[in-house]
Amino acid sequence: MQHFAPFLVPITITLGAFLMVFGLRYMENKENMALIEKGMEPKRKRSRNPSATLKNALLFIGAGLGLLLAIMITSFFNMSEDHAIGIFFALIAIFGGLGMLAAYMYDQRNPQDQ
Numbered sequence: 001m002q003h004f005a006p007f008l009v010p011i012t013i014t015l016g017a018f019l020m021v022f023g024l025r026y027m028e029n030k031e032n033m034a035l036i037e038k039g040m041e042p043k044r045k046r047s048r049n050p051s052a053t054l055k056n057a058l059l060f061i062g063a064g065l066g067l068l069l070a071i072m073i074t075s076f077f078n079m080s081e082d083h084a085i086g087i088f089f090a091l092i093a094i095f096g097g098l099g100m101l102a103a104y105m106y107d108q109r110n111p112q113d114q
Contacts, residue, residue: 062099
């Protein structure tokens with residue numbers, strides 16, 4: 001039984017995630033069918049928002065760059081763990097914020113037609 005212990009957690013997590021997605025889609029389909037039977041309009045799918053996708057992409061790119069820069073700074077200056085943790089959090093927040101600012105500025109220059 002000890003051989004299988006390391007495999008149980010990833011299998012359980014994967015199976016749980018699959019069942020959750022399956023259950024949510026099943027219930028959504030059931031709800032839409034009930035609305036159709038009553039003669040009502042079923043819920044529409046969410047429309048994709050490219051602006052939100054851009055914002056998330058630039059946030060993650062900025063956070064990744066901040067993390068990379070923090071690793072380079074702490075290894076170059078041979079910093080202790082106590083000082084390195086502060087630099088990691090600060091640079092991730094700064095570069096993530098710069099990514100969000102870039103997304104905001106892009107949205108201001110290119111308004112989306114609604």
